[in-house]
Amino acid sequence: xxxxxxxxxxxxxxxxxxxxxxxxxxxxxxxxxxxxxxxxxxxxxxxxxxxxxxxxxxxxxxxxxxxxxxxxxxxxxxxxxxxxxxxxxxxxxxxxxxxxxxxxxxxxxxxxxxxxxxxxxxxxxxxxxxxxxxxxxxxxxxxxxxxxxxxxxxx
Numbered sequence: 001x002x003x004x005x006x007x008x009x010x011x012x013x014x015x016x017x018x019x020x021x022x023x024x025x026x027x028x029x030x031x032x033x034x035x036x037x038x039x040x041x042x043x044x045x046x047x048x049x050x051x052x053x054x055x056x057x058x059x060x061x062x063x064x065x066x067x068x069x070x071x072x073x074x075x076x077x078x079x080x081x082x083x084x085x086x087x088x089x090x091x092x093x094x095x096x097x098x099x100x101x102x103x104x105x106x107x108x109x110x111x112x113x114x115x116x117x118x119x120x121x122x123x124x125x126x127x128x129x130x131x132x133x134x135x136x137x138x139x140x141x142x143x144x145x146x147x148x149x150x151x152x153x154x155x
Contacts, residue, residue, distance in 0.1 A: 015046075018054075029066065041078075053101065061090035068093055071101030071119060080107040094129075114144050 007019035014030030017023060021038045029048030034040065037055040044058050047066035052058070056070045059078035064070070076099075078088040089108030093099070097111045100119030105111065115127045118134030118141070127133050130144040142150075 024060070035072070047095065059088075059090065059107075061088055062093070063090065064093045065095035065097065065113075067096050069098045071099055071103065073102045074099045074105075075103070076105045077107045100134075116144060116147055 009017045009019055011017060011028055013028050015028040015032040015034065017034040018036040021034055021036055023034065023040045024042040025040055025044040025046070027044070028034070028046045029050065031049040032046055032052070034052045035054035035056065038052050039057045040046070041058055041060035041062065043061045044064070046064040047068065049066060050064060050068045050070070052070045053072040055073045057075045058064070059076055061078050062076050076091040078090040080089055091105045091107065092110045094111060094113040096114045098116040099105065100117055100121065102120045103117045103123065105117070105123045109123055110126045111117065111123070112127060112129040114130045116132040117123055117127070117138065118132070120136070121134050121138040122136040123133060123138045132141045132144060132147045133139060134141050
């Protein structure tokens with residue numbers, strides 16, 4: 001088994017995945033990296049230059065924009081009242097979004113361009129562009145500019 005550890009898989013689109021993982025979609029943009037143990041469902045669309053960390057779960061039908069970061073163990077669902085028998089409301093993630101590790105995005109939510117979701121947050125409704133949300137349920141914390149300023153100073 002040690003000969004399989006850390007196996008890098010080049011996808012036809014120019015994306016990379018790390019074995020073992022489940023990829024049920026062929027629409028993954030160039031430059032995207034999918035971590036080990038991630039689950040990418042059927043009919044998922046993923047843009048270019050995304051980072052999907054290990055053990056992330058992206059349910060069938062979700063749409064992910066370009067330059068999106070999805071932290072380890074984050075979950076994007078598609079079924080608000082399971083089991084719904086296939087009546088799904090996939091999550092939509094626009095460009096430049098950051099989703100922290102362990103966050104859960106509930107079915108039908110839209111994460112608008114440039115928003116940031118804190119680690120462990122539970123997002124139950126749409127998030128405005130450039131908002132930073134955290135908590136359970138997720139609440140507005142600051143705007144993206146303030147987040148970037150804090151990140152640059154390591155606060």
